[in-house]
Structures are given as C-alpha cells and as structure tokens.
C-alpha cells in the first residue's frame with residue numbers, strides 16, 4: 001500500500017479502523033489498533049482482540065518482523081509500560097528497534113498514564129502524541145470513563161416523537177422512528193457491553209435486545225424489576241441467543257425466580273435495587289459500556305444517580321399527542337427551566353427522516 005499525504009493523520013485513522021474490529025470483545029480493555037510504516041509502506045498491522053490476549057502493538061510487530069527496525073509505529077493509545085495480563089508493549093517496541101512512535105492519546109489508566117511515553121523517550125525513540133486525539137478519545141470514551149470513575153459508561157438512548165412522547169397514551173410504541181434509525185440502534189447495541197430495561201418494557205414490548213443485520217456480539221441483557229411481576233415466557237428468557245440477568249429486590253416472587261434460573265437466567269437480589277448498585281455490579285463484572293433503553297421512570301432515576309454520561313435521542317418528525325402519553329425522562333425534581341441539565345459536545349445527525357441528537361451530561 002502506498003502512503004498518502006498527511007501520513008500521521010491517515011495512519012491514525014487506519015489504527016481506529018483496525019481497533020473497531022475488537023468492538024464488543026475487549027472490555028474491560030480499550031479498543032486499540034496499530035500500524036507500522038517503513039519506507040512509505042505499511043509493513044505490519046494489528047488490533048487488540050480481547051482482554052488477556054496480546055495488545056495491538058504486539059500483533060503489528062509480529063507481522064512486521066525484522067523489518068520493524070527503524071520503522072514508525074502508529075497506535076491510538078499510549079503503549080503500556082506495565083505487567084498486566086500481558087507484558088509491557090514499550091519493551092517489545094524497544095527490542096524491535098523502531099525509530100518513532102505516534103500515539104493518538106495518553107492512556108488514562110493510572111498504571112500507564114505518561115509512563116509508556118517516558119519509557120520510549122528514555123530509550124531514544126521519537127514520540128509524537130495527540131494525532132487525531134478527539135477521534136481516539138471518542139472511540140475509547142467508555143474505557144476512559146470506567147478506568148477513571150470505577151463505573152461503566154452509561155448511555156441513555158430513547159426514541160420520541162416531535163411532541164416528546166415515547167408511546168401513545170395506550171402505551172403503543174411500534175414504531176416511533178424509521179427503519180434506518182432502528183438499524184442504527186442495533187449497531188449501537190453491538191458497541192455496548194450491556195443493555196438495561198425495566199420490568200414495564202419487558203411486559204409491554206417483550207423485546208429481544210439483540211443485534212440484527214449487523215455484525216458483532218449481542219450485549220448482556222439486564223432487567224431491573226423491583227417487584228418481579230414479569231411474564232413466565234419472554235424473549236429475554238431465551239439465553240441461547242445472549243445471556244440475561246434479572247435484578248430484583250430480596251425475596252420477591254420466589255417462584256418466578258426459580259423458573260427464570262431453570263431457564264438459565266441469572267437472578268440477583270439487591271436491597272434496595274438502584275441503578276447505581278446495578279452499575280457497581282456491572283463494573284465488577286468488567287463491563288465498560290451500558291446502554292439504558294428503559295422508560296422514563298428508570299431513566300430519570302439513572303440520571304439522578306449520575307450513572308448516565310451520554311444521551312442519544314432519536315427524534316421522529318411526527319406528533320402523537322395525549323396528556324398521559326409517556327415521555328423519555330420522568331421526574332428529576334427540577335422546578336425551573338434554568339435548572340435543566342445542559343448537554344455538552346452536542347452533535348446532530350439526520351437518519352432518513354429522523355434526527356439523532358447526541359450529547360454528554362457532564363464532561364468525561
């Protein structure tokens with residue numbers, strides 16, 4: 001392959017493309033891709049496929065072999081300088097005698113942060129940091145949030161009409177948005193480690209919460225139901241497609257608990273059952289990103305408990321009306337419009353006739 005102009009940016013974009021091949025498999029580790037270039041040609045490429053397996057740099061070095069001597073290595077995350085599940089990549093890069101390393105972003109992991117870059121510089125390797133940094137940060141926003149806050153990154157996703165309703169006043173909601181938006185949701189799910197819904201969503205919509213027509217892995221499906229008044233038969237109880245965990249409060253509906261466990265559904269009793277307790281457990285289970293596809297009551301509770309960092313709102317150009325038709329976020333206890341939670345880094349994207357508004361509830 002011939003290398004184009006603005007090589008550093010182009011090669012970093014190539015790293016991001018490679019890194020995305022690990023989407024859905026790497027948690028709690030980041031998505032990382034690496035490219036090695038020498039004499040204007042790519043001589044090695046790699047990506048991190050799974051926690052416990054070698055890092056992206058190692059795969060790229062393996063492919064380049066002896067030719068890596070004097071080459072330039074591109075990697076979207078600072079090379080590690082610690083013994084984790086795998087040995088430090090800095091030592092592999094130094095042994096391979098590469099001349100230059102171009103890093104997309106500093107690793108926020110306190111075990112690494114800045115130390116990988118310092119080690120390479122000490123060994124006489126030229127290091128450039130911050131190429132395509134915004135795109136690198138965005139790709140690993142969930143990893144960064146998790147490692148800095150000891151909690152998974154929470155995304156609240158909803159679809160609403162132009163008059164702010166997620167269903168009609170009878171509860172009917174199929175469908176608010178168009179086909180393309182719904183396909184995009186499947187892609188978003190494929191990039192998340194878990195999807196959470198409340199008991200109402202299970203009773204009313206009987207969702208699968210899987211991915212269709214996109215490549216990737218199904219996320220873990222999570223149901224939060226205080227009273228455990230859930231149907232005995234539901235799509236989510238078919239764990240052959242994807243695992244399901246049901247969180248409930250201690251001692252509720254023991255006979256359904258037994259039936260669910262018999263079907264292979266994991267049931268966890270917590271008192272009190274709160275979004276933040278659930279996120280703590282998902283953190284311990286090594287998850288980086290959690291997509292909340294719940295109704296307004298649970299969504300508001302999750303926002304109040306600060307477990308939601310990002311909002312993805314699909315808005316369809318239609319009006320349903322109805323005083324009792326549900327809206328995407330329930331009571332936040334805010335009385336004045338001046339208290340409304342502002343989103344940051346907001347972006348807008350047209351998806352057929354719908355608009356996707358994305359933004360962050362607080363800086364990450």
Ligand SMILES: Nc1nc(O)c(N)c(N[C@@H]2O[C@H](COP(=O)(O)O)[C@@H](O)[C@H]2O)n1
Nearest residue numbers: 032048055056077078079084085086109
């Ligand atoms: N630069 C880089 N490339 C990769 O491919 C990576 N997976 C990482 N991860 C960093 O190292 C930590 C995990 O180390 P182990 O896989 O346990 O050895 C991870 O937290 C990142 O800081 N970095």
Ligand SMILES: [Zn+2]
Nearest residue numbers: 055079080089
């Ligand atoms: Zn490494």
